[in-house]
Amino acid sequence: MEPSNFFICCILLALGVVGAQESHERYNHLFVFGDSYADTGNLNKGLANSWRLPYGITFPGKPSGRFSDGRVLTDFIAKFLGLKSPIAHAQMKSGANKLRYGLNFAYGGSGVFDTVANVLPNMTTQIDFFQKLINDSIYTALDLHSSVVLVSLAGNDYASFLANGGTNQGLQSFIPRVINQLSINLKRIQKMGATKVIVTALQPLGCLPRITQSSSFHQCNATQNLAVNFHNLLLQQSVAKLNNETNSSTFFILDLYNSFTTVIEQKGNPKGKLKFDTPLKPCCMGISREYSCGSTDEKGAKLYTLCSDPKSAFFWDSSHPTQAGWKAVYTILKSSLAQFF
Ligand SMILES: *[C@@H]1O[C@H](CO)[C@@H](O)[C@H](O)[C@H]1NC(C)=O
Ligand SMILES: *[C@@H]1O[C@H](CO)[C@@H](O)[C@H](O)[C@H]1NC(C)=O
Ligand SMILES: *[C@@H]1O[C@H](CO)[C@@H](O)[C@H](O)[C@H]1NC(C)=O
Ligand SMILES: *[C@@H]1O[C@H](CO)[C@@H](O)[C@H](O)[C@H]1NC(C)=O
Numbered sequence: 001m002e003p004s005n006f007f008i009c010c011i012l013l014a015l016g017v018v019g020a021q022e023s024h025e026r027y028n029h030l031f032v033f034g035d036s037y038a039d040t041g042n043l044n045k046g047l048a049n050s051w052r053l054p055y056g057i058t059f060p061g062k063p064s065g066r067f068s069d070g071r072v073l074t075d076f077i078a079k080f081l082g083l084k085s086p087i088a089h090a091q092m093k094s095g096a097n098k099l100r101y102g103l104n105f106a107y108g109g110s111g112v113f114d115t116v117a118n119v120l121p122n123m124t125t126q127i128d129f130f131q132k133l134i135n136d137s138i139y140t141a142l143d144l145h146s147s148v149v150l151v152s153l154a155g156n157d158y159a160s161f162l163a164n165g166g167t168n169q170g171l172q173s174f175i176p177r178v179i180n181q182l183s184i185n186l187k188r189i190q191k192m193g194a195t196k197v198i199v200t201a202l203q204p205l206g207c208l209p210r211i212t213q214s215s216s217f218h219q220c221n222a223t224q225n226l227a228v229n230f231h232n233l234l235l236q237q238s239v240a241k242l243n244n245e246t247n248s249s250t251f252f253i254l255d256l257y258n259s260f261t262t263v264i265e266q267k268g269n270p271k272g273k274l275k276f277d278t279p280l281k282p283c284c285m286g287i288s289r290e291y292s293c294g295s296t297d298e299k300g301a302k303l304y305t306l307c308s309d310p311k312s313a314f315f316w317d318s319s320h321p322t323q324a325g326w327k328a329v330y331t332i333l334k335s336s337l338a339q340f341f
């Protein structure tokens, strides 16, 4: 190759590399508000099974406060953006370096409103935590401009509503209240300076193992999924209205409903790399209904059973996907994410 050709070739190559990196570096931080689908370690270690074995056995190799054997939604979104998964707000220490990828304010068990475990920060309080950091100039509105926000919650609002004796009929008026509050919160996040906000559509709650257990993990509860569909419809309308009102495309719905349903129906992801023979059956279960994954007796003996390979299961425990489950869901969502960014 002539020296001059060599020169041109390598400048082009270098430009190509820079171009590829730029698409990732446009977003510098990820901020997360949510529940156990997004939490990466905010819950108190004494309170949550997510800090006990066998949680975390696949990644990072020990319990980390994630409700899975490994990575959760937040980790996959961070990966998509080319960022490290942001640290949990509760584990925040001084030293700005750790804050450079953003922060995760999601608490397992929390909701838009207070849930059964009402000691947990609801979404409003999670945003207050963030507001405080902006007030203290830890982050600026400019930072938010080059950030992505992930919002993933509401399942616990409905679980709490039903656990408190709420009826299916009552749900019809409770759902619009949840959406209304969620929409107020989204507006607030936008006012703070956010320009890219991913909001998850609710997963098919009627397919969670805690619900399908009564059918030996064979059938989703259609009544519950109908309610979820109503939530998702109102969410879609509300988000369309917010985008329209602000003449922007700030908000984007990440469809956990269809992606979960597709993986469950196809017993894996469409390209067939991940296979789940019994997709509704969780890998880790309490030995009876009183116990859950991670439970032990006073002597430390396990009160749960574990499947031989978490990669073969879509669900990890009674409510949460395995890392492989999230990966299958992520492979379906990737193209719609790419369209948004
Ligand atoms: C969220 O929690 C705070 C603090 O406990 C409470 O004052 C507020 O009413 C709650 N907000 C909603 C929308 O439930
Ligand atoms: C942030 O600052 C505003 C304006 O000074 C104040 O009204 C608000 O209470 C502060 N919020 C937090 C969470 O510190
Ligand atoms: C589905 O869930 C509802 C509660 O939302 C319950 O009343 C109903 O019995 C369940 N259906 C089946 C078939 O388990
Ligand atoms: C968007 O807002 C404009 C008014 O600002 C209204 O005319 C239009 O119908 C709205 N579109 C949708 C899809 O809501």
Ligand SMILES: *[C@@H]1O[C@H](CO)[C@@H](O)[C@H](O)[C@H]1NC(C)=O
Pocket (backbone or CB within 6 Å): 247
């Ligand atoms: C909304 O955006 C469109 C296209 O960018 C522009 O033509 C229109 O004037 C904007 N409307 C408002 C109300 O800002």
